[in-house]
Amino acid sequence: MRIHSRRTGPNIAFNMAPLVDVVFLLIVFFIMLLNFSDVLSRKIDLPLADAAKPEQERTPAELIITIQNENSLFLGHQPLSLRQLGTALQERIQDPARTTVTLRGDENLPYQTLQLVMEQVALSGVSRIHFAAYMEPPAPLIPEAHDETAP
Template structure:
């Protein structure tokens, strides 16, 4: 008896569904992607040969309490308005607007008190103003 050899069928992989899925994914990602253009200034800082460092200037500290009252370097102001704050800043700084100002306020202080202090510093020409905060880990202790 002679056995017949079975013919082996060719195995073909149909790539059409795979290509369709890839194109659908490509279209999906193209449609859902947002293209943002970030504009940044590229700055090349000037170089200097001298090694003299700038003097450390003592900052003017403005403290704002819970009621919105001001104290400059530990001295409490009688009135908490813009004019008296500006006068105290001029007197304390001796018209040196390059001095740094540190603004420290109570967490429950009115927002208007912060705005008034920042406005007074800006009107007098102070540009080095920072606001102190407390980290959450210190708050937990």
């Protein structure tokens, strides 16, 4: 004769709904984080300007063009060549009178390259052009170690 034993303990089940919620929130968080890391993360050395003014609040009609060198140009996050810039500006600009373009050019950038970009912006109808510059030299990311043995 067999005796069947049944467990009378609690039935433990793994509920996936809270885990899915947490994973979804993490995905949304990282997507939002990517959107907030604007083109300002591009590595360029902005020039110093004695008469620089603090940046005003950004408007939705503001476009940022980052120029790292003669061959590296970005409209927002989109890498472009100088030839493609005019077409990309025409596609993005709805109202040229209300649009502001901010140029972020490396301090070692040849003026001729900056002039060609400004021509493309002017041909698109935009008359408000801002230049990004440092008001004072940026602090180094890693503090320099002082050698106490030096004279």
